[in-house]
Amino acid sequence: MKNFAVQLLLLLISFLLNSRNGIEASTCSNSIDPIKYRIPKEQPYRTSYHFQPPQNWMNDPNAPMYYKGVYHLFYQHNPLAATFGDIIVWAHSVSYDLINWIHLNIALEPSGPYDINSCWSGSATILPGEKPAILYTGIDHYKNEVQNLAIPKNLTDAFLREWEKHPQNPVMTPPTGVEEDNFRDPSTAWHGKDGKWRVIVGAQNGDEGKTILYQSEDFVNWTVNPNPFFATDNTGVCECPDFFPVYINSTNGVDTSVDNSSVRHVLKISYLRKQHDYYFLGKYVSDKENFVPDVEFTGTSKDLRFDYGKFYASKSFFDYAKNRRILWGWVNESDSTQDDIEKGWAGLQTIPRKVWLDKSGKRLMQWPIEEIENLRHKQISITGEKLEGGSTLEISGINVSQVDVEVLFELPELESGDWLEDPSEVDPQLLCSKQHASRSGKIGPFGLLALASKDLTEETAVSFQIFRASNRYLCLMCSDQSRSSLRNDLDKTTYGTIFDIDPNLKTISLRTLIDKSIIESFGDGGKAVITSRVYPLLAIEKDAHLYVFNNGSQSVVISKLNAWSMKQAEIGHEGNINCA
Ligand SMILES: *[C@@H]1O[C@H](CO)[C@@H](O)[C@H](O)[C@H]1NC(C)=O
Numbered sequence: 333m334k335n336f337a338v339q340l341l342l343l344l345i346s347f348l349l350n351s352r353n354g355i356e357a358s359t360c361s362n363s364i365d366p367i368k369y370r371i372p373k374e375q376p377y378r379t380s381y382h383f384q385p386p387q388n389w390m391n392d393p394n395a396p397m398y399y400k401g402v403y404h405l406f407y408q409h410n411p412l413a414a415t416f417g418d419i420i421v422w423a424h425s426v427s428y429d430l431i432n433w434i435h436l437n438i439a440l441e442p443s444g445p446y447d448i449n450s451c452w453s454g455s456a457t458i459l460p461g462e463k464p465a466i467l468y469t470g471i472d473h474y475k476n477e478v479q480n481l482a483i484p485k486n487l488t489d490a491f492l493r494e495w496e497k498h499p500q501n502p503v504m505t506p507p508t509g510v511e512e513d514n515f516r517d518p519s520t521a522w523h524g525k526d527g528k529w530r531v532i533v534g535a536q537n538g539d540e541g542k543t544i545l546y547q548s549e550d551f552v553n554w555t556v557n558p559n560p561f562f563a564t565d566n567t568g569v570c571e572c573p574d575f576f577p578v579y580i581n582s583t584n585g586v587d588t589s590v591d592n593s594s595v596r597h598v599l600k601i602s603y604l605r606k607q608h609d610y611y612f613l614g615k616y617v618s619d620k621e622n623f624v625p626d627v628e629f630t631g632t633s634k635d636l637r638f639d640y641g642k643f644y645a646s647k648s649f650f651d652y653a654k655n656r657r658i659l660w661g662w663v664n665e666s667d668s669t670q671d672d673i674e675k676g677w678a679g680l681q682t683i684p685r686k687v688w689l690d691k692s693g694k695r696l697m698q699w700p701i702e703e704i705e706n707l708r709h710k711q712i713s714i715t716g717e718k719l720e721g722g723s724t725l726e727i728s729g730i731n732v733s734q735v736d737v738e739v740l741f742e743l744p745e746l747e748s749g750d751w752l753e754d755p756s757e758v759d760p761q762l763l764c765s766k767q768h769a770s771r772s773g774k775i776g777p778f779g780l781l782a783l784a785s786k787d788l789t790e791e792t793a794v795s796f797q798i799f800r801a802s803n804r805y806l807c808l809m810c811s812d813q814s815r816s817s818l819r820n821d822l823d824k825t826t827y828g829t830i831f832d833i834d835p836n837l838k839t840i841s842l843r844t845l846i847d848k849s850i851i852e853s854f855g856d857g858g859k860a861v862i863t864s865r866v867y868p869l870l871a872i873e874k875d876a877h878l879y880v881f882n883n884g885s886q887s888v889v890i891s892k893l894n895a896w897s898m899k900q901a902e903i904g905h906e907g908n909i910n911c912a
């Protein structure tokens with residue numbers, strides 16, 4: 333009973349502190365540290381180096397761009413609650429390195445009949461003379477969706493604090509063949525060889541999902557193309573379309589308007605019904621103004637996704653300062669709405685990723701931006717350590733609740749992998765679920781146990797297993813949340829994907845970014861990415877452990893492992909960002 337009374341008192345104190353200082357107090361201070369009593373700290377799940385608003389709800393990233401030495405990120409935000417709301421605005425933050433962020437005032441909020449019921453997602457385009465312009469979706473007076481234009485008030489302000497809505501708004505209204513409440517999320521525009529701008533907007537008509545192309549000479553007067561840019565049956569609305577070129581022979585990024593024989597094109601769609609971001613490599617047929625994907629959408633696990641875990645409404649931009657294309661995506665919570673209300677916040681953005689075309693030309697590669705390495709702090713290294721089947725090895729001595737870990741595994745002969753009869757019929761998510769990692773294969777499952785409790789009652793296994801099929805080898809990559817927490821009120825869906833590997837592959841890499849309640853894993857150099865959200869009860873802060881494990885019958889060798897504690901990123905309001 334005595335312990336209980338102390339707990340109540342501590343909770344009361346933390347509540348008072350928290351309500352006085354807002355959520356930042358809990359991110360930036362370690363004020364209450366109950367030494368003897370096991371109480372959950374008030375914010376064990378709040379991240380330390382991922383982008384989050386100071387409080388309340390966040391969903392889609394909007395209009396990421398680089399302008400005059402400053403990176404901008406806008407995002408969908410409910411300023412009043414930790415849940416999606418009737419009024420959504422564009423919050424705005426800026427950064428010099430995409431890691432440490434300064435929160436600014438709201439950039440766009442309802443103000444006219446064309447957006448009075450919310451300012452939904454959109455994108456930025458840098459017009460000639462280095463003039464940024466934003467096209468965004470307004471929920472109008474009739475609750476229809478229209479597209480609006482906003483431009484900065486003061487171009488000499490590199491923070492672009494204030495935005496002006498164009499007097500001719502709305503600049504696009506739902507055209508024929510598009511549902512009035514399913515017409516949204518304009519992309520970044522590109523400049524055609526005829527000097528006209530083109531932009532695509534997501535839409536739906538019945539079961540058909542489509543993206544509609546508009547053209548303009550002046551960015552204000554837009555003309556709809558009668559034929560869809562891209563359409564799919566039985567998919568429902570195409571949200572947040574993103575369309576961009578990638579170099580065929582380089583990992584560098586390229587400006588959105590480039591269209592020549594050095595590039596291929598990528599179209600990304602966030603299918604609302606699937607709640608996933610799918611991308612298509614294909615051909616932009618500029619004289620017909622449409623996009624022809626190399627491979628049709630199938631609605632199965634064969635479709636390419638940026639991320640096979642929790643990741644939606646992503647958006648990319650060309651960072652001309654470093655000649656790279658950067659991708660951001662929204663990572664939802666997987667606890668309950670009630671939990672979000674209690675936490676006071678919901679929603680993360682991934683660590684920004686560099687994206688480029690794989691040498692095979694058949695998929696994109698992704699890798700955390702190099703700036704994240706500046707947060708690396710205390711390091712642990714292991715080389716040439718053999719992991720027998722059924723063994724685990726703890727990585728200790730660093731802060732493993734906020735860590736960046738890179739492991740290179742040396743594989744046995746691929747010939748000894750498990751046989752897979754018909755790879756094209758495999759559902760990787762299914763194969764990964766149901767305690768996959770505890771069943772012994774031949775080569776794997778092996779990988780990491782992230783945010784694990786000492787006794788392993790809680791752990792999230794991120795693993796690989798190698799298979800052979802006729803004439804090919806494959807790697808199954810899984811992130812298994814089924815034992816991630818003793819809590820039962822969570823979405824613990826297991827995620828997985830399977831991809832071809834080089835028959836001469838000798839090693840395979842796994843990079844995992846762990847940050848309190850998010851685990852982002854990059855397999856085989858960035859060929860496959862899985863992001864998950866977990867909310868352990870035991871494996872928090874000092875009680876979080878990290879292990880390398882091998883549950884295959886064959887041994888694997890940790891050829892090289894480096895793990896770094898990550899410093900907290902400085903994320904806060906202007907003039908008040910020094911939380912560290
Ligand atoms: C525009 O921004 C610059 C740089 O922040 C500032 O010095 C200037 O006063 C601003 N001009 C106006 C009219 O607000």
Ligand SMILES: *[C@@H]1O[C@H](CO)[C@@H](O)[C@H](O)[C@H]1NC(C)=O
Nearest residue numbers: 547548549550552553554555
């Ligand atoms: C808008 O553009 C179309 C097509 O270029 C043109 O026919 C029309 O006159 C323009 N309208 C205005 C108001 O500029």
Ligand SMILES: *[C@@H]1O[C@H](CO)[C@@H](O)[C@H](O)[C@H]1NC(C)=O
Nearest residue numbers: 579580581582592593594595
């Ligand atoms: C890419 O590089 C390969 C090998 O160097 C070359 O054969 C091919 O022509 C290049 N393709 C393009 C589009 O530059």
Ligand SMILES: *[C@@H]1O[C@H](CO)[C@@H](O)[C@H](O)[C@H]1NC(C)=O
Nearest residue numbers: 586587590591592593594595
């Ligand atoms: C395509 O455009 C890029 C960017 O301007 C340029 O670097 C490249 O050389 C161009 N390729 C060809 C084949 O013109």
Ligand SMILES: *[C@@H]1O[C@H](CO)[C@@H](O)[C@H](O)[C@H]1NC(C)=O
Nearest residue numbers: 607643644664665666667823
């Ligand atoms: C967000 O999470 C909630 C709760 O887990 C889920 O119902 C919803 O489908 C998710 N949405 C997306 C876009 O992931």
Ligand SMILES: *[C@@H]1O[C@H](CO)[C@@H](O)[C@H](O)[C@H]1NC(C)=O
Nearest residue numbers: 362380730731734873874900
């Ligand atoms: C890990 O970092 C967090 C936040 O910076 C801190 O509260 C905790 O004490 C650290 N744990 C260890 C073991 O250093």
Ligand SMILES: *[C@@H]1O[C@H](CO)[C@@H](O)[C@H](O)[C@H]1NC(C)=O
Nearest residue numbers: 768769770771781793881883
């Ligand atoms: C590895 O296998 C053992 C024995 O089946 C099992 O107890 C353990 O949970 C497995 N590890 C993982 C990460 O599933």
